[in-house]
Amino acid sequence: MVKRQPILHLDSSLRIGRGGVREVFQHPEDPGRCVKIVHDPRRWRSVNRECRYLRRYHRQGKPFTRMTRFFGWCPTNLGPGALFTLVRDHDGHCSRSLASSLPGAPADSCRRQLQPLAIVELLSELHQHLLRHRIIVSDPALHNLVVHYPEPAKARLVIIDGIGNSSFIKMADWFGYWARRDINRKWRRYIEVSPLLQGVFAAAGRTTMNRG
Ligand SMILES: Nc1ncnc2c1ncn2[C@@H]1O[C@H](COP(=O)(O)OP(=O)(O)OP(=O)(O)O)[C@@H](O)[C@H]1O
Numbered sequence: 247m248v249k250r251q252p253i254l255h256l257d258s259s260l261r262i263g264r265g266g267v268r269e270v271f272q273h274p275e276d277p278g279r280c281v282k283i284v285h286d287p288r289r290w291r292s293v294n295r296e297c298r299y300l301r302r303y304h305r306q307g308k309p310f311t312r313m314t315r316f317f318g319w320c321p322t323n324l325g326p327g328a329l330f331t332l333v334r335d336h337d338g339h340c341s342r343s344l345a346s347s348l349p350g351a352p353a354d355s356c357r358r359q360l361q362p363l364a365i366v367e368l369l370s371e372l373h374q375h376l377l378r379h380r381i382i383v384s385d386p387a388l389h390n391l392v393v394h395y396p397e398p399a400k401a402r403l404v405i406i407d408g409i410g411n412s413s414f415i416k417m418a419d420w421f422g423y424w425a426r427r428d429i430n431r432k433w434r435r436y437i438e439v440s441p442l443l444q445g446v447f448a449a450a451g452r453t454t455m456n457r458g
């Protein structure tokens with residue numbers, strides 16, 4: 247007999263954020279997880295793709311220090327909810343997006359601002375990590391990266407959305423050369439030429455990121 251999962255009750259007091267596709271809530275019973283509810287039904291395909299890749303990468307033993315685990319689906323009062331790791335800092339606060347940690351971001355939208363050189367170093371570390379472990383990303387945009395502080399003086403970037411290969415022909419899933427090429431292509435499009443980062447690169451004395 248299939249065991250029926252209890253329905254999770256989500257309300258605005260649990261709301262963490264909202265993107266173009268999903269609304270994100272703190273899990274009512276588990277502080278280490280969040281529940282994502284799709285509000286744009288046209289994007290189910292990309293949502294399912296991400297879940298599939300996160301499962302596959304977990305099965306393949308890839309490290310989950312820079313991406314969140316997917317724990318499956320559960321019923322909620324708002325519809326099907328996807329369960330993921332909720333990225334929290336050492337003090338228990340939810341980690342904030344890199345977009346909200348850039349110099350010049352509104353003061354109340356972030357708890358800590360990062361210096362340009364620190365941002366470039368964090369991005370470079372993440373880029374190397376993706377290449378080393380062949381983690382394919384579809385849109386590593388600034389709002390899909392959170393700055394995680396596992397310790398007060400230690401930060402790293404974690405991808406909370408957009409893992410997976412969105413290409414029609416998925417050569418990058420099988421061949422290192424194509425994986426590297428696809429990762430670098432997405433990195434260039436979303437990071438290297440991001441208008442939001444040009445000032446950061448200039449202030450850090452770089453014309454662009456170093457390529458891996
Ligand atoms: N695992 C997480 N840990 C901490 N915060 C998160 C997590 N997932 C999402 N968030 C917060 O919720 C916001 C929206 O989440 P998410 O990017 O998953 O939504 P989306 O609708 O899929 O985004 P997009 O508009 O990029 O398609 C994020 O920008 C982030 O601030």
Ligand SMILES: [Mg+2]
Pocket residue numbers: 265266389390407
């Ligand atoms: Mg997003």
